[in-house]
Amino acid sequence: MQLASMIFDSSQYWLRNAHIPASIVVGGTKWTPRKPPEDHLLSVDLEIVEGSIATIVSAGTYTRYPHPSMDLRGGIVLPCFVDLHTHLDKGHIWNRAPNPDGTFESALNTVKADAAKNWSADDVYRRMEFGLKCSYAHGTQAIRTHIDAFGEQGEISFSVFRELREKWSDRLTLQAVCLVPLDYFLTSDGEKLADLVADSHGILGGVAYMNPDIEAQIDRVFTLAKDRKLNLDFHTDETDDPHSMTLRYVAQAAIRHKYKGKVVCGHCCSLSVQEDAEANQTIALVKKAGVGVVSLPMCNLYLQDRKPNRTPRWRGVTLLHELKQAGVTVAIAHDNCRDPFYAFGDHDAFEVFNLSVRIAQLDRPYGDWVNAITSNPADLMGLSNVGRIGVGLPANLVLFKARNYSELLSRSQHDRIVLRDGKAIDATLPDYAELDDLARSS
Structure with a gap:
């Protein structure tokens, strides 16, 4: 997690070996998959620059990356x-x-x-x-x-x-x-x-x-x-x-x-x-x-x-x-x-x-x-730039370790990483005790 934190603190970095659903890719982003996508999941690398998605290419397109990168090892990435x-x-x-x-x-x-x-x-x-x-x-x-x-x-x-x-x-x-x-x-x-x-x-x-x-x-x-x-x-x-x-x-x-x-x-x-x-x-x-x-x-x-x-x-x-x-x-x-x-x-x-x-x-x-x-x-809701992944859109993403739908839907995914404008947020949930006094209201 320390490495992940360092990556997400960078203004420019790559997310390598990600799986993203083809149906949520927009903005004219085009590439040829190296093999037919399983369950419509595309294997890609995403470049994040100043909080936005700058580049999407097939995974493994580049052998070297000029900026920090994180290997997601096939993990699924969804938009928020x-x-x-x-x-x-x-x-x-x-x-x-x-x-x-x-x-x-x-x-x-x-x-x-x-x-x-x-x-x-x-x-x-x-x-x-x-x-x-x-x-x-x-x-x-x-x-x-x-x-x-x-x-x-x-x-x-x-x-x-x-x-x-x-x-x-x-x-x-x-x-x-x-x-x-x-x-x-x-x-x-x-x-x-x-x-x-x-x-x-x-x-x-x-x-x-x-x-x-x-x-x-x-x-x-x-x-x-x-x-x-x-x-x-x-x-x-x-x-x-x-x-x-x-x-x-x-x-x-x-x-x-x-x-x-x-x-x-x-x-x-x-x-x-x-x-x-x-x-x-x-x-x-x-x-x-x-x-x-x-x-x-x-x-x-x-x-x-x-x-x-x-x-x-x-x-x-x-x-x-x-x-x-x-x-x-x-x-x-x-x-x-x-x-x-x-x-x-x-x-x-x-x-x-x-x-x-x-x-x-x-x-x-x-x-x-x-x-x-x-x-x-x-x-x-009339939100044309929300709920999708594409070049030029904000890097508002949810990263999962699961590599396919079977893995994704078999666990709670409590260890997901949420990115807002390319930065990892504090995903700590509020304590139910915050509302204890309201539970006693009458």
């Missing part, structure tokens, strides 16, 4: 991660507000009660920043968080978000989405919330439930967004009810409004329990509308199809393969962390990818599925 869907304001309340039975309804009620008692500005700030510390240490570069935004709580939490966004601006790109049921936007308070989101340079969003007024609710959100030039991000179909089709309604509204902004829909669970013809009709509309889809495999695996004393039959994951094959931009993300909606997690996007490969069978071939935690969510 992008977490498209989180709930930082809910995070780390489990110790004081555990879910009594693990169900979705209990999660809603438990969070509501905890928020009413405890969600002061200080409480929300400290828990949100704890999540940021974890994300940064694990190698995440950009995060979009949903924020519960009813009435006064919206003012409190968005104020905290703006403060943290400024404080962390040199390390993380942060975006915020308001979270309320869509009928809230049919009220005057809903219009005030849209103004708050606009003033905070946020994204307009909410939870879409099937109800007789769903089309009017979605139309209202689109109108508010167009008037304020806001992007949109919805929770849709987080249920095993095959009759839930709010994703389709969002796609139809985007087409009907000729909406030019970015639209993301999260969860979309019911798509996987519908008949193929029904699901395919929705997928075609989603593609036509240019809607991006983000799946939350860990949280949905935890919540969906949970009934007392019964083994779950269903994984809760949307039709990732079918959406991707149709040309829809798909991403995967962490969602909740140590709160009543998901009892576990550590804001580690790599863990999300690792478990998602198993849950949704994103292997054989691995292909470009790694883009689902890198370039795809970056594109949906």
Whole structure:
């Protein structure tokens, strides 16, 4: 590690014998691999100059290097991660507000009660920043968080978000989405919330439930967004009810409004329990509308199809393969962390990818599925230079000792090295004890 530290302190150095996924290489970088890449992993040498990637060549192109170099011995190098869907304001309340039975309804009620008692500005700030510390240490570069935004709580939490966004601006790109049921936007308070989101340079969003007024609710959100030039991000179909089709309604509204902004829909669970013809009709509309889809495999695996004393039959994951094959931009993300909606997690996007490969069978071939935690969510966040590797881009990289996907996904990779602008960061995770006094709040 001492040698590594000396290398990363240099203004110019080489990373030799690295494996990088072909799908995340951009910027016109071209070379001819010496042999067909296994699992779409290219064997390369990267030159880092003043914090940026200056050169990418096939591994072994040069026999001598004029600057310090580090032999990665075939280790995988990924760009820093992008977490498209989180709930930082809910995070780390489990110790004081555990879910009594693990169900979705209990999660809603438990969070509501905890928020009413405890969600002061200080409480929300400290828990949100704890999540940021974890994300940064694990190698995440950009995060979009949903924020519960009813009435006064919206003012409190968005104020905290703006403060943290400024404080962390040199390390993380942060975006915020308001979270309320869509009928809230049919009220005057809903219009005030849209103004708050606009003033905070946020994204307009909410939870879409099937109800007789769903089309009017979605139309209202689109109108508010167009008037304020806001992007949109919805929770849709987080249920095993095959009759839930709010994703389709969002796609139809985007087409009907000729909406030019970015639209993301999260969860979309019911798509996987519908008949193929029904699901395919929705997928075609989603593609036509240019809607991006983000799946939350860990949280949905935890919540969906949970009934007392019964083994779950269903994984809760949307039709990732079918959406991707149709040309829809798909991403995967962490969602909740140590709160009543998901009892576990550590804001580690790599863990999300690792478990998602198993849950949704994103292997054989691995292909470009790694883009689902890198370039795809970056594109949906409007971050064109994030989540990819290319000449001229900042050296924001995560270095692993693992040489192939089998090795990468078989261990936790706790010894990864995270580079930001070519420098190794302190990847020490925050101590849970930092939040001990909040666990005693009431």
